Amino acid sequence: MATDIRTAELKEPVDVAEYLFQRLHQVGIRGVHGVPGDYNLVALDYISKAGLNWVGNVNELNAGYAADGYARIKGISAVVTTFGVGELSLVNAIAGAYSEFVPIVHIVGTPSTLSQKDGMLLHHTLGNGNFEVFSDMSKNISCAMAKLNDLHEAATLIDYAIRECWMQSRPVYITLPTDMVQKKVDGERLKKPIDLHHPPNQAEKEDYVVDVVLKYLHAAKNPIILVDACAQRHRVLEEAHELIEKSNLPTFVAPMGKGAVDETLPNFGGVYAGDGSNEGVRERVESSDLILSIGAIKSDFNTAGFTYRISQLSTIDFHSDYVRVKYSEYPGVRMQGVLKKVVAKMGKLSIQPGPTASNEIANEDKKMSNNESISHDWLWPRVGQWLQPDDIVITETGTANFGIWETKFPKGVSALSQVLWGSIGYSVGACQGAALAAKEMGSRRTVLFVGDGSFQLTAQEVSTMIRQGLKPIIFLINNEGYTIERYIHGFEAAYNNIAQWKYTDLIPTFGGTPENSKTYQVKTKQEAEDLFNDKEFAAAGKLQFVELFMPKEDAPKALKLTAEASAKNNAKQ
Numbered sequence: 001m002a003t004d005i006r007t008a009e010l011k012e013p014v015d016v017a018e019y020l021f022q023r024l025h026q027v028g029i030r031g032v033h034g035v036p037g038d039y040n041l042v043a044l045d046y047i048s049k050a051g052l053n054w055v056g057n058v059n060e061l062n063a064g065y066a067a068d069g070y071a072r073i074k075g076i077s078a079v080v081t082t083f084g085v086g087e088l089s090l091v092n093a094i095a096g097a098y099s100e101f102v103p104i105v106h107i108v109g110t111p112s113t114l115s116q117k118d119g120m121l122l123h124h125t126l127g128n129g130n131f132e133v134f135s136d137m138s139k140n141i142s143c144a145m146a147k148l149n150d151l152h153e154a155a156t157l158i159d160y161a162i163r164e165c166w167m168q169s170r171p172v173y174i175t176l177p178t179d180m181v182q183k184k185v186d187g188e189r190l191k192k193p194i195d196l197h198h199p200p201n202q203a204e205k206e207d208y209v210v211d212v213v214l215k216y217l218h219a220a221k222n223p224i225i226l227v228d229a230c231a232q233r234h235r236v237l238e239e240a241h242e243l244i245e246k247s248n249l250p251t252f253v254a255p256m257g258k259g260a261v262d263e264t265l266p267n268f269g270g271v272y273a274g275d276g277s278n279e280g281v282r283e284r285v286e287s288s289d290l291i292l293s294i295g296a297i298k299s300d301f302n303t304a305g306f307t308y309r310i311s312q313l314s315t316i317d318f319h320s321d322y323v324r325v326k327y328s329e330y331p332g333v334r335m336q337g338v339l340k341k342v343v344a345k346m347g348k349l350s351i352q353p354g355p356t357a358s359n360e361i362a363n364e365d366k367k368m369s370n371n372e373s374i375s376h377d378w379l380w381p382r383v384g385q386w387l388q389p390d391d392i393v394i395t396e397t398g399t400a401n402f403g404i405w406e407t408k409f410p411k412g413v414s415a416l417s418q419v420l421w422g423s424i425g426y427s428v429g430a431c432q433g434a435a436l437a438a439k440e441m442g443s444r445r446t447v448l449f450v451g452d453g454s455f456q457l458t459a460q461e462v463s464t465m466i467r468q469g470l471k472p473i474i475f476l477i478n479n480e481g482y483t484i485e486r487y488i489h490g491f492e493a494a495y496n497n498i499a500q501w502k503y504t505d506l507i508p509t510f511g512g513t514p515e516n517s518k519t520y521q522v523k524t525k526q527e528a529e530d531l532f533n534d535k536e537f538a539a540a541g542k543l544q545f546v547e548l549f550m551p552k553e554d555a556p557k558a559l560k561l562t563a564e565a566s567a568k569n570n571a572k573q
Contacts, residue, residue, distance in 0.1 A: 010184060010185075010186050010187075010188075011186065011187075011188050012186065012187035012188045012190075013184035013185070013186070013187060014184065014185060014186075014187035014190070015046065015181065015182045015183065015184060015185075016148060016151075016154050016155075016176070016180050016181060016182070016183050016184075016185055017042070017043045017045075017046040017176065017181045017182070018046050018049060018050065018187075019154075019155055019158060019185050019187065019189075019190065020043075020046075020107070020158050020174070020176070021046050021047055021049070021050035021052055022050050022190050023158055023159065023162055023190070023194065024050070024052065024078050024105065024162070025050050025051050025052055026190075026193055026194070027075075027076055027162060027166065027194065027196070028074055028075055028076060029052065029074065029076060029077060029078050029105075030051075030052060030053060030074075030440050031052070031053045031055050031070060031077075031433075031436045031437070031440065032047055032052050032053065032054055032055060032078045032079070032080060033055045033057055033063040033064075033066045033067045033070065033077065033078070033079045033080075033433065034054075034055070034056070034057065034060070034063050034079045034080035034081055034107075035056070035057055035059060035060050035063055035080075035081060035082070035086055035089075036056075036082070037081070037082025037083070037085070037086050037109060037124075038082065039082045039083045039108075039109035039110055039111060039124070039178055040080055040081070040082050040086075040107075040108075040109025040176070041109075042178065042181045042182070043080070043107075043109055043176055043181045044080065046181075055432075055436065055464065055468060056464070056467075057429075057432075057461065057464055058460040058461055058463060058464060059089060059460070060079075060081050060086050060087070060089035060090040060093075061089050061090060061092060061093055061425075061429070061458070062428070062429040062432070062458050062460065062461040062464070063079050063081070063090065063093075063429070064079055064090045064092070064093020064094055064096075064097070064104070064429070065093050065096075065423075065425070065426050065427075065428070065429025065430050065432075065433070065458065065461075066079075066429040066430065066432045066433035066436070066461065066464070067079040067093070067097075067104045067433055068093060068096065068097050068100075068102050068104065068418075068426070068429070068430055068433065069394065069416055069429065069430030069431060069432065069433030069434035069437070070433030070434065070436055070437045071097070071102050071103050071104055071433075072102060072232075072414070072416050072430075072434065073392060073414060073416075073433075073434050073437035073438060073441070074437045074440070074441070075103070075166075075235075076103045076104075076105070076165060076166055077103070077104050077105070077433065078104070078105040078106075078107060079104060079105070079106055079107070080107045080108075080109065081106070081107075081108055081109070082108070082109050082124065083108055083109060083110045083111060083124050083125075083134065084124035084125060084134055085124050086108070086124075087106070087108045087134055087138070088134065088137070090106065091137065091138070091141070092423055093423070093426075093429070094106055094138070094141050094142070094171050095141045095421065096418055096421035096423050096426065097170070097171045098141040098142070098143070098170050098171050099420050099421040100229065100233070100256075100418060100419075100420050100421055101168075101169045101170055101229070101230060101233035101234070102169070102170070102171070102233070103165045103166055103168075103169050103170060103171065103172075104165070104171040104172075105161065105162060105165055105171075105172055105174065106138070106142070106171055106172065106173050106174065107174045107175075107176055108134075108135075108173065108174065108175050108176065109176055109177075109178065110131070110175045110176065110177045110178070111125075111131065111177065111178060112177050112178045112179035113149050113177045113179055113180065114179060115131075116131040116149075116177070119131075135147065135173065135175060138173045139173075141171065142170070142171050142172055142173040143164050143165070143168040143170040143171065143172060144160065144161045144164035144165065144168075144172040144173070145161075145172070145173050145174075146158060146160060146161035146172065146173070146174045146175070147174075147175045148174065148175060148176050148177065148180050149175075149177060149180070151180065151183050151184075151185065154180065154183070154185050155185040155186060155189055157174075158174065159189070159194050161173075161174050162194055163194050163195070163196060166194075166196045167196065167198065169233045169234055169235075169320075198334060198336075200337060201332070201333050201334055201337045201338070202332070202333075205330070205332070205333055206333055206337050206338060206341065207341070208330075209323050209325070209330045209333050209338055210338055210341040210342055210345065212325050212328075213316055213323070213325060213338065213342055214342060214345055214346060216290055216316065216325065216326075217290065217292070217316075217342070217346060217349065218346075218347075218349070219290075220288075220289050220290035220349075220350060221289055221350050221352070222287070222288050222289055222290075222350065222351075222352040223249055223288060223289065223290040223291070223292065223349065223350070223351075224249055224250045224251065224252065224269075224284065224285060224288045224290075224291055224292070224354065225240075225243065225244055225247070225249050225250070225251040225252070225291075225292045225294065226251075226252050226253070226254065226257075226272060226285065226291050226292070226293045226294070226296070227240055227244075227251065227252070227253050227254070227257045227260045227261050227294045227295065228253070228254040228256055228257040228260075228293070228294065228295045228296040228297055228302070229254070229256035229257050229260070229295060229297050229302075229419075229420075230294075230295030230296070230297060230319065230320060231257060231260050231294045231295035232257070232259070232260050232295070233295070233320075234295065234319075234320040234335070235336075236294065236295065236318075236335055236336050236339060237260060239335070239336055239339040239340055239343070240260070240261070240294050240339065241261070241262065242339075242340075242343050243292070243339055243342065243343050244261065244262075244265065244267065245265065246343055246346075247343075247346060247349055247351075248267050248349075248351060249267060249292070249349065249351060250267055250269050250284060250351075250352070250353065250354030250355075251265070251267050251268050251269060252268075252269050252270060252271065252272040252281060252284075252285055252354075253270075253271055253272070254271070254272060254273060254296065254297070254302050254303075255271060255273050255276075255301070255302050255401070255402075255405060255417075255419055256297055256299075256302045256417070256419045256420065257295070258271065258404060258405070258409075258415040258417070259393070259409065259413055259414050259415030259416075260295075262411050262412075263357060263408050263409040263410075263411075263413075264409075264410065264411045266356070267353075267354070268356070268357055269281055269284060269354040269355045269356060269357060270355060270357040270408075271405040272285045273302065273303055273304040273307075273405065273558060273562075274303050274304040274305070274306070274307030274308045274309065275304050275305070275307040275561050275565075276304030276305075276307065276402070276405070276557070276558035276561045276562055277304075278355070278357065278405065278406065279355070280354075280355035281354075281355055282309075284354040284355055285310070286309045286310060288314065289314055290314055290315075290316065291310060291314055291315045291316070292316050292318070293315050293316065293317045293318065294318045294335065294339075295318065295319065295320075295335075296317060296319075297420060299419065299420045300562070300565070300566060300569070301397075301401075301419045301420070301422060301562055301566075302419050302420065304558060304561050304562045304565065305561065305562045305564070305565020305566055305568075305569065306565065306569075307561070307565060312324075312326060312327060313326050313327070314326075318335035318338065318339060319335055320334060320335065321333075321334060323335060323338055357408040358381075358408055359381040359382070359384035359385045359407065359408045360381060361377075361378055361381045361382060362377060365377045365378040366378075367525075368525050368526050368529065369526075370524065370526060371524055372524055372525045372526065373523070373524065373525070373549075373550070373551055374522070374523075374524065374525055374528055374548060374549065374550050375525075375550070375551075375554055376399070376403050376406075376550070376554055376555060376556045377406075378525060379403065379528070379548075379550075380403040380404060380405075380406035380407045380556070381406055381407065381408075382528070382529075382532060383404075383407050383449075384406075384407035384408045384409065385532075386532045386538070387407070387409060387410055387413060387447070388410060388445060388538070389410040389411045389412045389413070390410075390411075390412035390413065390414075390444050390445075391409075391410070391412075391413050391414075391444065391445045391446075391447055392413070392414045392416065392434050392435075392438055392444055392445065392446045392447065393409070393413055393414070393415050393416070393447050393449070394415075394416040394417070394427045394430050394431045394434060394446070394447070394448045394449070394450075395415070395416070395417045395427060395448075395449045395450075396417075396424065396425075396426065396427035396428075396448075396449065396450040396451055396454045396455075397417065397418055397419065397422040397423070397424055397426065397427070397454070397484075398424065398451050398453075398454060398482075398483060398484040398559070399451050399477055399479065399483045399484065399555060399556065399559060400427075400449035400450060400451060400477065401417045401419060402484075402555070402556040402558040402559035402562065403449070403556040403559075404417070404449070405556070405558050406556065406558075414434075414444075416430055416434055418430075424451075424453065424454040424457055424482075425454050425455070425456075425457030425458035426454075426458075427448055427449075427450045427454065428448070428450060428454070428455060428457075428458040428459065428461050428462070429458050429461045431446060431448040431450075431461075431465070431472050431474070432461050432464050432465050432468075432470065432472075434446050435465060435470040435471070435472045436468060436470060439468075439469075439470060439471075445472075445473065445540045446470070446471075446472040446473070447472065447473045447475070448472055448473070448474045448475065449475045449477065450474070450475070450476055450477065451476075451477045451479065451482075451483060452476060452477065452478045452479065452480070452481070452498060452501075452503070453481055453482045453483075453498050455476055455503070456498060456499070456501065459506060460510070462474070462506065462507070462510050462543075462545075463510035463511055465543055466507075466510055466511045466512050466516060466517060466543060467511060469516070470543065471540050471541065471542055471543050471544075472540075472543060472544075473537075473540055473544045473546070474543070474544065474545045474546065475546045475548050476503055476545065476546065476547050476548060477548050477550055478503065478547055478548065478549050478550065479549075479550045479551065479552050479554070480497070480498070480500070480552045481496050481497045481498045481552070482496045482498070483552075483555050483559070484555075484559055484563055486552075487555060487559060487560055487563035487564070487567075488563045488566050488567045488570070489567055489570075503545070503547045504519035504520075504521060504545060504547055506545075507519050507543075507545050512543065515542070516542050516543060517542055517543040517544070517545065518542055518543075518544050518545070519544075519545045519546075519547070520537075520544070520545070520546045520547065521546075521547045521549070522546055522547065522548050522549065523549045528548070531546065
């Protein structure tokens, strides 16, 4: 085959697909999620050549959820779909990642540039010759678009998209036409890693903001720290922890910030979510005269139905691209640099101790008769006693997400949930991705809590966990349907009921064997207590699936409060 003149001039020619997957490897990705389709098949051949593992998911939606979970543990992820039918099946998951600041590189195999130019009537199209319609759908849920239609721009666009994905912590969209996969670009570029560092703040501006922050911090009589999700997403946990430990200020997390703070620290006080807060937390936070708020996302479910009672006049907000001191905003000043200098200069502060979090079970919930049903008031503190340092805990939107507020974590626990986007079924796919990331990184346990209704949406992804040799512990809460929806509206309505599956039978159906998996059915507190005390179970040597039966009418207190507020908000005229 003749070599074109441009390729002959390249010092180290590499195929476009090889360049793309090598770049993904360089930023730390090892597992690539997705579903094969004829427009991406040739590109998929390059995945193993780049030292990557093709995961292969049951469907694109699950693949997106899995990529989301993987990115929250590893820092960034990739998912590959095919044009039209495949990418549209992924859109819900990508929208969730965009909403919650999760960096996913979405690669779409598309028809050739010639086919697109000629407007050919191809499968997976709308039959109107418009090959831009699907990419247009993704524009508003991607922080960058890279269409690899021009060989001269391909390498530059790949680097640009991956950098934006990391820097903005949001999904990007890359199209790879079939006739571009094996075209040659300059592999010499691969010797220089993509620069993933933010430029420092303008020094004079940063110092001014630091002085303003310190002025109010030193004047405050009872300041506190409140940490939320964007502290995790924008990678400021190191700076946040330094502030928490050196200041010794009472520290709290919002629900989406669960897992962002070392909850074993003596100054950790629990979860603040307005009326849904842990005991004693709401009073302490709302009586503070200064709140250092790091990475806040003040959504309805993150604030127990907008029940925060915090004045902006008592708040300093630290964000990825600005700092707001009371009502004065300083755009373009990133929180990393400001937090570092505040810690270095803050000196002695006025401290009034706050409440301390614990996993103590109330006396009235300790009753352990042979037929005592499992209650939420008992379960979640008991889970906190059972968890181990460095566990990864995934909770489904709904019962489990609200219940975990009552759990004090050991050191190093990572918590995954989708509080803002709230797509039910998310957690099962996210568990697969998180468990894969954990396997790549070492031996962290992965623990999932999911309701029966949510599980039915994405149950097939358990088969991917088994096929990939993953070993999560899955707690399925069987409480006969959609609990949070029941509390919002229609408690006994038929639309909140679901089919009663034989859940434990699914594990062998999905390929589970006695060697790689084990199932349990737990109906009483005593049976749950026995399981939590089982050392073999805790060792997580294989995939374990626990069907946990709980009363339909029971729910965490925070869920009831938030559902009531949501119902009122929905009913506003």
